Amino acid sequence: MEPEATHPQPAESFDTIIIGGGITGLATANALAKKGKRVHVIEKSSRLGGAVQTTNMEGFLVEAGPNSMLVKSEAVWNFIHELGLDDERVDANEISNKRYLIKKGGMVPLPMSLVGGVTTPLYNPLEKVRLLAEPFIGKSKLADESVTSFVSRRMGPAFLEYGISALVSGIFAGDPDCLSIRHAFPKVWNLEQGYGSLIGGALKLKRERKRTGKTAFKSRMISFRKGLKELVEALCREDCMTTRTGANIESVRRSDDGQWTVNVSGEALQAKQLIVTTPLHAHEELSFERPVEERLLDIPRIDHPPLSTLVLGFDREQIAHPLDGFGVLFPRMEKRFTLGCIFSSTIFPERAPEGKVALMCFIGGVQQPENGCLPTEELIKETVKDLAPLLGITGDPCFHSHSFWPLAIPQYNVGHSVFLNALEEIEFDFPGLHIRGNFRGGPGLSDCIDNALQFAEKQA
Numbered sequence: 001m002e003p004e005a006t007h008p009q010p011a012e013s014f015d016t017i018i019i020g021g022g023i024t025g026l027a028t029a030n031a032l033a034k035k036g037k038r039v040h041v042i043e044k045s046s047r048l049g050g051a052v053q054t055t056n057m058e059g060f061l062v063e064a065g066p067n068s069m070l071v072k073s074e075a076v077w078n079f080i081h082e083l084g085l086d087d088e089r090v091d092a093n094e095i096s097n098k099r100y101l102i103k104k105g106g107m108v109p110l111p112m113s114l115v116g117g118v119t120t121p122l123y124n125p126l127e128k129v130r131l132l133a134e135p136f137i138g139k140s141k142l143a144d145e146s147v148t149s150f151v152s153r154r155m156g157p158a159f160l161e162y163g164i165s166a167l168v169s170g171i172f173a174g175d176p177d178c179l180s181i182r183h184a185f186p187k188v189w190n191l192e193q194g195y196g197s198l199i200g201g202a203l204k205l206k207r208e209r210k211r212t213g214k215t216a217f218k219s220r221m222i223s224f225r226k227g228l229k230e231l232v233e234a235l236c237r238e239d240c241m242t243t244r245t246g247a248n249i250e251s252v253r254r255s256d257d258g259q260w261t262v263n264v265s266g267e268a269l270q271a272k273q274l275i276v277t278t279p280l281h282a283h284e285e286l287s288f289e290r291p292v293e294e295r296l297l298d299i300p301r302i303d304h305p306p307l308s309t310l311v312l313g314f315d316r317e318q319i320a321h322p323l324d325g326f327g328v329l330f331p332r333m334e335k336r337f338t339l340g341c342i343f344s345s346t347i348f349p350e351r352a353p354e355g356k357v358a359l360m361c362f363i364g365g366v367q368q369p370e371n372g373c374l375p376t377e378e379l380i381k382e383t384v385k386d387l388a389p390l391l392g393i394t395g396d397p398c399f400h401s402h403s404f405w406p407l408a409i410p411q412y413n414v415g416h417s418v419f420l421n422a423l424e425e426i427e428f429d430f431p432g433l434h435i436r437g438n439f440r441g442g443p444g445l446s447d448c449i450d451n452a453l454q455f456a457e458k459q460a
């Protein structure tokens with residue numbers, strides 16, 4: 001008997017296909033859909049949101065990944081408003097402007113202003129004079145520089161060790177000796193490049209704004225009543241945008257007419273524009289045809305250290321400390337197990353049930369990767385050992401939730417421009433292909449959204 005003839009199904013067509021349903025993919029899809037583009041998002045896992053993972057357990061609202069979002073631009077602020085999230089938005093408690101740092105075993109508030117810097121017990125008088133000499137230090141002629149080199153040169157080593165290095169650890173779980181000031185903190189780098197000094201540059205910018213009547217956007221830390229998952233849900237509510245989860249990409253091919261065809265779970269999808277927003281390590285799973293695959297695999301790898309997040313719940317009476325701040329950071333000089341601890345239920349009271357408090361702790365990162373990979377019981381034991389004398393904790397936590405991130409946050413190390421150039425070259429050589437994600441333009445949620453908006457803005 002003759003085998004039955006099979007006719008390939010015509011491919012379903014979109015303007016844009018996006019691979020990866022994290023915040024980068026969803027925000028890009030939403031912004032393009034708002035411009036009337038037909039967009040389809042393909043996500044491998046069974047849920048959308050990527051690193052954003054909110055759950056409710058025993059009355060605690062647990063964020064396994066990002067805890068909050070620091071909105072850094074007017075564009076992102078307006079976008080959240082357009083998503084209809086104003087009534088759901090919760091602003092961080094004002095007290096969370098205060099951040100603690102450990103020095104010689106004690107908790108000291110981190111100075112958040114110039115005046116605070118002058119009066120803080122964190123630095124001795126000589127170290128403070130060194131800090132105030134910042135405007136008189138010439139600007140670097142280097143094309144890039146590590147955070148350690150930049151901060152020591154401009155502000156002195158004390159400010160590095162008991163200030164910036166701990167903040168760097170809080171944002172990137174990174175190593176200031178390796179992180180690039182130019183790529184990890186571009187605003188700081190640009191102040192030096194543009195004005196020759198950070199203090200002088202900040203003052204000049206303030207004067208310029210006063211003269212022109214422009215006001216700078218004041219960053220705001222926010223979340224949502226039911227957690228960051230509300231952002232994910234809102235991003236998906238756009239008419240021209242469709243999503244699929246649990247998708248297995250079998251192949252990705254570019255035809256001579258410039259169309260991209262993605263074969264996914266037995267279906268063929270086609271679009272003129274293909275945006276890959278998966279983590280870098282997932283590129284090899286996507287089965288691109290040659291030569292795109294070779295080029296993607298040739299992109300210089302960037303470090304993503306392992307990290308554990310541990311949410312601990314306690315009865316309020318178990319903790320003597322008022323928990324009056326954002327949290328506490330452990331500078332590397334203090335040689336502690338924990339990188340830092342956020343007072344989650346101080347920042348957002350709905351994170352813990354009545355009478356309880358929630359702390360979110362970070363363990364691992366570039367400088368202590370092995371700690372981040374330890375089993376839950378050991379993590380709890382060592383973390384509580386770090387925190388108990390500082391916060392006056394008695395007894396064991398009544399609740400815990402541990403999440404392990406084997407490849408947590410991309411490190412924007414010195415030399416990051418080699419990586420960025422490689423991405424640009426691929427995009428130039430294969431029109432219609434775009435490689436986006438938290439490894440480009442900043443890892444924060446606000447950065448990911450800002451980049452998505454800027455990208456969408458540039459599309460015809």
Ligand SMILES: Cc1cc2nc3c(=O)[nH]c(=O)nc-3n(C[C@H](O)[C@H](O)[C@H](O)COP(=O)(O)OP(=O)(O)OC[C@H]3O[C@@H](n4cnc5c(N)ncnc54)[C@H](O)[C@@H]3O)c2cc1C
Pocket residue numbers: 019020021022023024025042043044045048049050051052064065066067068069070247249277278279282285286307309405408409436437438439443444445446448
């Ligand atoms: C522990 C932790 C804490 C953080 N804390 C904060 C914070 O407090 N505030 C803040 O602003 N930022 C924080 N960040 C950073 C921020 O959460 C991330 O940078 C951001 O969410 C990354 O979004 P993304 O879409 O670029 O990548 P991801 O969220 O990684 O999304 C990529 C998506 O691609 C999917 N994918 C992978 N392979 C495939 C495939 N083969 N096919 C299809 N899809 C695939 C993944 O499943 C995932 O959904 C934190 C990050 C971590 C890990």
